[in-house]
Amino acid sequence: MIESIKSFMGWFFVTGDPMIYGADASIALVSIGIVAVLTYFKKWKWLWDEWLTSVDHKKIGIMYILAALLMLFRGGIDALMMRAQLTLPNMHFLDAEHYNQVFTTHGTIMIIFVAMPFIFGLMNIAVPLQIGARDVAYPFLNALSFWLFFMGAMLFNLSFVIGGSPDAGWSSYAPYAGAEMNPGVGQNYYLLGVQISGIGSLATGINFLVTILKMRAPGMTLFKMPMFTWSILITSVIVVFAFPAFTVALALMTIDRLFGAHFFTIAAGGSPMLWANLFWFWGHPEVYIVLLPVFGIFSEVIATFAHKTLFGYAVMVWSMVAISLLSFITWLHHFFTMGNTAPVNAFFSISTMLIAIPTGVKIFNWLFTLNKGRIQFTTPMLWALAFIPNFTIGGVTGVMLAMAPADYQYHNSYFLVAHFHSTLIAGTVFGIFCGLHYWWPKMFGYMLDETKGKWSFWIFMISFNICFMPMYFLGLMGMTRRMYTYPAGLGWTPINVVMTIGAVGMGVGFALIAYNIVWSAIHGNKDKTGDPWGGRTLEWATASPAAEYNFAHIPEVSTRDAFAAMKEDKGVFTTKTAKPYEPIHMPNNTGIPVIMATFMFIAGFGCVFEWYWMAVPGLIGIVICMIARSFVYDDHHYISVNEIKRTEAGTGRLS
């Protein structure tokens, strides 16, 4: 009996590596610590009432961002472990199995559990405020989306200590990711963790599509919307069209692995190529799902701190529309080297190059927004400015990769790795840090410290270049991605050493951002005006942080940069007192999303281990939650006029 328990534990928990035991211990300690602190300060009720059951888009946004920052930390540690292993040839810091798991979780976490949720967090915070709405179209669904993402991320991360992590890369190519070549639970964690959070992402896409189309303030026509809102509208359309392909692909591979089907196997007529096609049919639009929103953020920030309206607004919108359409006809460039005929490769080479045209147009429009501006070098602006040259490097190398015959030499080499880090770090990561500093006062009512912010920017940005510029050369020298080690004497060593130094620098930069957040929470300057940057769009027209109902009066819009125009017209911002308040209709908090997502987690964990005694009750729990929700009739409340008056007076903005 004891023996069988022992052997089960040995199989269930990942064993044999001191680093894993360290992680086990720290996870246990942190969990105990959190529970102890919450209990000691009697915060359980506060946590449940204010956060876990909240359907307020601003709180959901904050939870998204906190979770994404945690995941960024995890993904960053993965990156540092890889760089440590590759610093010198023939290192034994990680063995092959461990390294393979680390690069897989690094990629998956950074794309699915950092880039997307961070962007979802920023859009949750900014979009309803920018369009003068009181919440998103489907607040319940919004909470459910967040909790699905969160539970998916937790399930995926659990693989590190229980059962073992996936090791087939974030692209999880068949047939290597199939049950024959990859037995064990690691790949199941990938499939179910990503699937659960993917359902949430799809729902978010639908939610924001409807929110932006239906809930804009009176007078805000589509072409008067802020550019960030435009970028989210287009992103939502991409999400709605791209994610179903991934959902299906993940489901098919899950059926392959759990129930012995043969969609992607070698045997019985399965087609490994089918996975590559389905994966990248989602995977390439996904790149624009994490890029277009940051294009929107940069547009806002550059216009704000150049003190000018965005240059060429209509062209900016149409170029994003063009990118979104092109993003669906380029997926094959991820596998030019998988045996396509010359005409097929020619088509996808050209369609990929075409993306450079609208992207180039956007770069020039940003430059001309700066031109004749009054440029103010704040922390968010530094991130936005650094984006332009650094992202252009990623862009031009992207065009080089688009040329299929040349790609035969770049494919899967470090040249490719350098390219997509140039776009995803100089684009997405700079963008989310930019948005984080820009909207932080709106989220919490105080500023992040500028001096520390600038230091973290310079350290991170310079280290990024030290890490990734040499990587292009490493690729041309023939080093391929996903090698856990390399022999000496190939001339790769000095470059690898430099890259590791850069990676450590990026870690220091990130640590400084984290320190700045903690420091500013204690010492940060309060934002009493609600408009600390001299903003141009409506999110700055309300208090920081905005009241639950966002706007006591829904603003009326007559032009682009609505808030800038209001400030110009009235001299001082005083629109609040003209009309009497009316009671505001708001959705009720509900615990169903977090409970339903927990059942999803239970069902997912059961499927990972093929424990159907666990999976089936989990699925039943999900269905019960759905039924329970459909019988909730009392799902809204009114905020009384008195309460609005009290809240508005509390912000000191009621004249």
Next chain:
Amino acid sequence: MKNLKALIKPFLLIGVISMLTGCSDKIAVLNPQGPVARSQYHLIIWSLIMMSLVLAIVLILFVYVLARFGRKKGDGYDPNDTGNRKLEIIWMIVPVVICVLLAVPTVKTLFTLNHPPKATAASSAIAGKTLTIDVTSVQWKWLFRYPDQKIETVNYVVIPAGTPVKFRLHAYDAMNAFWVPELGGQQYTMTDMPMKLWLQADKPGNYTGRSSNYSGRGFAHMTFTVMARKANDFDSWARNVKDNKPALTHEKYMELLKPDTVKAQAFSSYPEIVSKNLNEAQMKALMNGESIDTDSSMDGMNMDDDSWKGGHNND
């Protein structure tokens, strides 16, 4: 100006790196040793020139606007400068022109790579012809079969310099990619679809090849050496293998198919089953005594059939 310094930094770095790594012969892709790699090299250099031009324009404009409008006193500030149709049309047309300038040679090269490169030397044994080698990737090793010479090598392959070599690529289990950067770009090996890759070495020499598509634990060690030899030396090498090396037995072959890394080796002959290019699933079925329907499951695998059009290097 702080910003200027940050801009210059990447370029300084590039300079330092290229000095660090020294001679370009360490940069395999920029050191082409055959006609296929050379045509790709020309394309790479051409794109590098065009892209440097684009980058230079962006950087010059960037530095200009920051230096001119980033100062404290806001002279030249014009908040009404919100669009310029003419300028916007210009920077829409310029990228179009650049794309055309890149797309034309891209498509040309794509179609050229379909055909074998021009031979520059010929051995007496294969005079005027091309050499065909069947490559099979097995976790984590490379098997090379010479169907004409009836010999087999593992983790190294000898080719005659100056002769076009047709590599027919197969995978036994996981997908891999066959890449010899100095001789030419890569191509995947797959279980359900044979691929073709034409390569040719200008002159005798040893060129490192490796798998570039991740395939599991031993992937990083999945390297092989391409040894280009003078035509005559190739012939005598093949004869030498035929005469002096052991035969590849069925047992030894099954041993090689197990996931592991192995040393370079050569065999004077191989059993019939090797030439069927079976994948793992087919092999298992065969071992279980089931009849394998090679005709349907290997649809389009007869690569000597000109009607088969798959593979970008199809001749």
